[in-house]
Amino acid sequence: MPNKITTLKEIAQRLNFSVSTVSRALHNHPSxxxxxxxxxQKLAKELNYEPNQSALLFKQxxxxxIGVILPNLKEEFFSEAxxxxxxxxxxxxxxxxxxxxHDDVEQEKQIINAMKNQRVDGLVxxxxxxTKNYExxxxxESYNIPIVFFDRVPELSNINKVSxxxxxxxxxxxxxxxxxxxxxxxxxxxxxEMKSCMERTNAYMEALQKKRIKIDLSLIATTDLTQxxxxxxxxxxxxxxxxxxxxxxINDYVALDAIQYARKAKLKINKDICFVSYANLxxxxxxxxxxxxxxxxxxxxxxxxxxxxxxxxxxxxKKTEGKPMFKNIIIExxxxxxxx
Amino acid sequence: MPNKITTLKEIAQRLNFSVSTVSRALHNHPSxxxxxxxxxQKLAKELNYEPNQSALLFKQxxxxxIGVILPNLKEEFFSEAxxxxxxxxxxxxxxxxxxxxHDDVEQEKQIINAMKNQRVDGLVxxxxxxTKNYExxxxxESYNIPIVFFDRVPELSNINKVSxxxxxxxxxxxxxxxxxxxxxxxxxxxxxEMKSCMERTNAYMEALQKKRIKIDLSLIATTDLTQxxxxxxxxxxxxxxxxxxxxxxINDYVALDAIQYARKAKLKINKDICFVSYANLxxxxxxxxxxxxxxxxxxxxxxxxxxxxxxxxxxxxKKTEGKPMFKNIIIExxxxxxxx
DNA sequence: CTGTTAGCGCATTCAT
DNA sequence: ATGAATGCGCTAACAG
Numbered sequence: 001m002p003n004k005i006t007t008l009k010e011i012a013q014r015l016n017f018s019v020s021t022v023s024r025a026l027h028n029h030p031s032x033x034x035x036x037x038x039x040x041q042k043l044a045k046e047l048n049y050e051p052n053q054s055a056l057l058f059k060q061x062x063x064x065x066i067g068v069i070l071p072n073l074k075e076e077f078f079s080e081a082x083x084x085x086x087x088x089x090x091x092x093x094x095x096x097x098x099x100x101x102h103d104d105v106e107q108e109k110q111i112i113n114a115m116k117n118q119r120v121d122g123l124v125x126x127x128x129x130x131t132k133n134y135e136x137x138x139x140x141e142s143y144n145i146p147i148v149f150f151d152r153v154p155e156l157s158n159i160n161k162v163s164x165x166x167x168x169x170x171x172x173x174x175x176x177x178x179x180x181x182x183x184x185x186x187x188x189x190x191x192x193e194m195k196s197c198m199e200r201t202n203a204y205m206e207a208l209q210k211k212r213i214k215i216d217l218s219l220i221a222t223t224d225l226t227q228x229x230x231x232x233x234x235x236x237x238x239x240x241x242x243x244x245x246x247x248x249x250i251n252d253y254v255a256l257d258a259i260q261y262a263r264k265a266k267l268k269i270n271k272d273i274c275f276v277s278y279a280n281l282x283x284x285x286x287x288x289x290x291x292x293x294x295x296x297x298x299x300x301x302x303x304x305x306x307x308x309x310x311x312x313x314x315x316x317x318k319k320t321e322g323k324p325m326f327k328n329i330i331i332e333x334x335x336x337x338x339x340x
Numbered sequence: 341m342p343n344k345i346t347t348l349k350e351i352a353q354r355l356n357f358s359v360s361t362v363s364r365a366l367h368n369h370p371s372x373x374x375x376x377x378x379x380x381q382k383l384a385k386e387l388n389y390e391p392n393q394s395a396l397l398f399k400q401x402x403x404x405x406i407g408v409i410l411p412n413l414k415e416e417f418f419s420e421a422x423x424x425x426x427x428x429x430x431x432x433x434x435x436x437x438x439x440x441x442h443d444d445v446e447q448e449k450q451i452i453n454a455m456k457n458q459r460v461d462g463l464v465x466x467x468x469x470x471t472k473n474y475e476x477x478x479x480x481e482s483y484n485i486p487i488v489f490f491d492r493v494p495e496l497s498n499i500n501k502v503s504x505x506x507x508x509x510x511x512x513x514x515x516x517x518x519x520x521x522x523x524x525x526x527x528x529x530x531x532x533e534m535k536s537c538m539e540r541t542n543a544y545m546e547a548l549q550k551k552r553i554k555i556d557l558s559l560i561a562t563t564d565l566t567q568x569x570x571x572x573x574x575x576x577x578x579x580x581x582x583x584x585x586x587x588x589x590i591n592d593y594v595a596l597d598a599i600q601y602a603r604k605a606k607l608k609i610n611k612d613i614c615f616v617s618y619a620n621l622x623x624x625x626x627x628x629x630x631x632x633x634x635x636x637x638x639x640x641x642x643x644x645x646x647x648x649x650x651x652x653x654x655x656x657x658k659k660t661e662g663k664p665m666f667k668n669i670i671i672e673x674x675x676x677x678x679x680x
Numbered sequence: 681c682t683g684t685t686a687g688c689g690c691a692t693t694c695a696t
Numbered sequence: 697a698t699g700a701a702t703g704c705g706c707t708a709a710c711a712g
Contacts, residue, residue, distance in 0.1 A: 007706090008705065009706095020684080020706090020708080021683070023705095023707065023708090024707090032682080033681060050457050051457075052706075054394065054397045054705085055688095055704075058705080060688090061394070074622070079414045080414070086440070095458060096438065098436065098438050116390070253626070260626070283626065286597075286600070286623065286627055287628070288600070288629070348689065349690095357698080357699085358698065359699090360692075361697085364697095371697060372697065373698085391689080391690075392688090392690075394688090396690065396691090398689080398706095399690055399703085401704075
């Protein structure tokens with residue numbers, strides 16, 4: 001038999017108090033008598049009273065929920081990121097609503113709309129790799145729902161965002177390779193639209209120049225992150241007259257595909273050819289030839305910071321405080337050299 | 341400037357109708373004049389009216405949200421499962437609230453409590469591997485929140501659950517190995533509490549008996565799924581007088597750890613020793629020596645089915661229909677032999 | 681110290 | 697065909 005859900009009214013009737021007295025007693029309001037308070041709280045406990053969230057949310061015009069939209073939970077980067085957001089949410093007694101765009105702009109729009117209608121109190125989002133138009137995102141803000149971008153962020157200035165700058169990490173990676181004797185360093189980069197890809201190319205070139213190594217554009221290949229394109233990129237690189245002896249790959253999944261390709265081409269990993277990658281995902285623990293080193297991008301920290309900004313914005317909007325806030329937090333990627 | 345959120349009242353005032361007329365017009369209520377209806381709908385569209393979900397939920401005493409609790413999003417099995425639930429939820433215009441227990445009973449309780457207070461309309465859960473006591477789970481049902489278990493399910497009869505039976509898959513796996521000439525087949529199983537582990541052991545023994553192969557209990561090792569314990573298990577197995585030539589491992593992560601261990605022990609994979617595993621996760625695409633075959637457990641389908649049952653239960657409770665329903669769906673694991 | 685009242689947004693029942 | 701009134705559970709302003 002369904003346990004009847006206890007309401008304030010229920011308690012009030014049993015105790016012959018008014019609903020408001022009961023409400024206040026439960027909140028330890030100072031103006032309520034000690035005895036009354038004790039009585040009410042005792043009965044509430046007995047009846048297992050829990051405030052009806054829907055009613056609360058309705059009344060307070062907020063949902064105690066933040067939405068998170070990201071491309072894909074299957075990527076460890078993002079499932080790791082979720083943990084950062086969950087932790088901050090938990091601290092603030094918030095729930096997390098998760099949506100996956102699967103890198104599809106239409107789905108992204110739908111999810112955002114759904115979340116807007118659900119009246120999430122705030123939004124953390126890592127945009128799909130094809131999102132070029134940000135109207136549907138900005139629209140959300142005009143409904144007083146703060147939105148914070150992380151990792152895959154739009155290139156706009158009046159927004160709050162947390163992203164990682166991989167320039168420094170890339171420089172470290174290139175220098176690391178040069179120190180280990182490499183002169184021809186290839187790159188398998190992602191689609192040029194992605195900001196991080198520009199950063200990668202630029203930092204790569206800078207680092208080479210600094211070390212007086214000639215830049216050879218044919219060493220820069222691209223992939224759309226599918227295995228197929230990655231193999232194509234590898235093919236291009238390996239077929240060069242002077243193929244690279246080391247390759248920077250945009251992320252670990254691409255690195256693993258590339259390494260597989262190299263092995264099939266009978267190259268000895270870490271001997272004929274070395275790999276350095278970005279992300280440093282746990283998955284690389286399971287493979288025999290992981291990349292030599294990775295530029296760690298700190299998904300947990302990025303996401304956590306983004307969530308924290310959401311809550312800061314929420315607090316501010318309560319106080320209807322002064323000027324808007326636009327944080328642009330950049331977390332520097334750092335090269336991590338794998339032991340083994 | 342924040343776009344003021346449109347309410348029925350707003351529309352009513354502008355058009356000089358009553359709130360109820362507007363409400364009905366928006367619902368195409370037959371008793372409202374055509375002109376009025378058109379007028380209202382037009383303005384609603386212009387003002388971008390969207391019903392306030394919180395109010396609706398409050399009024400209707402439901403949240404249009406189902407909760408999902410699972411051990412860990414980082415495991416591909418579960419992030420794949422989420423997709424099954426999301427898809428069903430989307431069809432039903434429901435949102436999905438996700439919580440991770442991280443295989444911790446206390447966290448599981450907390451999350452359940454939070455979800456109960458949030459008044460999720462239903463719950464899909466895969467219990468933590470240490471959960472032995474199901475009171476906190478059953479309690480939820482008494483609040484009229486249907487709960488459906490999947491994959492890691494309690495051994496109770498009056499509940500709804502979807503799980504995979506790996507017996508048949510295990511038999512297939514053992515037969516497959518026997519056909520390939522193996523006579524000493526080891527097992528690295530999980531904690532005996534887990535129902536699937538019992539199934540595995542039993543099916544393994546049955547299959548051997550059927551093929552008249554003597555059972556040797558020392559071939560059965562266990563792990564708690566950590567790399568450390570898995571290596572210990574491997575050590576035990578490999579140190580036997582007659583070590584196994586093939587090993588069944590409880591899941592892909594364990595398989596990968598075990599394979600790594602075997603390689604370090606200078607064994608040739610697929611020659612000196614073969615592996616067959618459970619789950620068949622994408623991760624195995626990235627490793628050089630994946631298991632020879634896997635017993636596929638269909639996370640997407642399991643989770644999808646579980647979500648469907650939740651919605652079936654929700655419909656039933658609306659109709660306050662007859663007897664309770666207790667579904668016990670079992671999806672048979674099937675052996676998938678990897679090409680390569 | 682406690683009770684009464686109003687109101688959040690909406691669907692709905694009851695009047696007209 | 698339309699409006700007025702009600703209530704969902706709760707908090708808080710106001711009134712004693």
